[in-house]
Amino acid sequence: QVQLQESGPGLVKPSGTLSLTCTVSGGSISDYSWWSWVRQTPGKGLEWIGEIYHGGRTNYNPSLGSRVTISIDQSRTQFSLKLTSVTAADTAVYYCARVRGSYLLDSWGPGRPVTVSS
Amino acid sequence: DIQMTQSPSTLSASVGDRVTITCRASESINNWLAWYQQKPGKAPRLLIYKASSLESGVPSRFSGSGSGTEFTLTVSSLQPDDFAAYYCQQYYGYPWTFGQGTNVEIK
Numbered sequence: 268q269v270q271l272q273e274s275g276p277g278l279v280k281p282s283g284t285l286s287l288t289c290t291v292s293g294g295s296i297s298d299y300s301w302w303s304w305v306r307q308t309p310g311k312g313l314e315w316i317g318e319i320y321h322g323g324r325t326n327y328n329p330s331l332g333s334r335v336t337i338s339i340d341q342s343r344t345q346f347s348l349k350l351t352s353v354t355a356a357d358t359a360v361y362y363c364a365r366v367r368g369s370y371l372l373d374s375w376g377p378g379r380p381v382t383v384s385s
Numbered sequence: 386d387i388q389m390t391q392s393p394s395t396l397s398a399s400v401g402d403r404v405t406i407t408c409r410a411s412e413s414i415n416n417w418l419a420w421y422q423q424k425p426g427k428a429p430r431l432l433i434y435k436a437s438s439l440e441s442g443v444p445s446r447f448s449g450s451g452s453g454t455e456f457t458l459t460v461s462s463l464q465p466d467d468f469a470a471y472y473c474q475q476y477y478g479y480p481w482t483f484g485q486g487t488n489v490e491i492k
Contacts, residue, residue: 375428
C-alpha cells in the first residue's frame, strides 16, 4: 500500500520560494506513471498545481505561469514542488498525490500547511 | 479552463436520508468526472470515477451518474461517517478543475 508524506517549511516569506517534497513509501515512483500536487485554500478551494511523469515530463496549471516546477529526486522515492515569487495568495494546504490511470488522484498525502508571511 | 459548479453549497440532512449533490461543467466532459469526500483536517478521498464507477472499498450506498455537463452524487442512506465535504473534479482537459464543494452537515 503506497503512502505519501509531504515535508518542507511551513512558513515562507513573500517573494521567496516555496519548496516541498513528497516522500513515497511502500512503492517506487516508477511503479506509477504520474504524480501530482494539489493545493487547497478556504477562498479558492481545491486547485490542481501540476503533475510529473516518472520519466520527467510535466504538466502545469497555466494559472501559476512559470512560477512552478515539479521534479523527481534521483532516489526515485521523492518528488518535489517549487513555487517562486510567492505572495499571501499562495498560503494553502499543499497535497501530493498519486495519479492512477493517468488521471485519478487515488492516494494522497496528509497535506502540508504553508503560510506566506513576513 | 473548464468551470465546475456544485449545488448546493451546504446540505443539512439526517442519518438515513437520501441525499443528492449536483455538479455542472461549463462544457461537455463526457464522463471524465470524479467525486471526492473530505473530512476536516484530512486529505480528499476518491469515491467515484468515470462519473459512475465506485472506487474499491467505498460503500455501495454511494453512487454517481451523469454525462456531458450534468452529474450527480447520491448517498442512498446517509450514515454518521458520511457527514463531510464532497467535491467533483473533471479530468477531461487540462488544467484539471474542482467544484467549490458541498458540505453535508447534520440537521
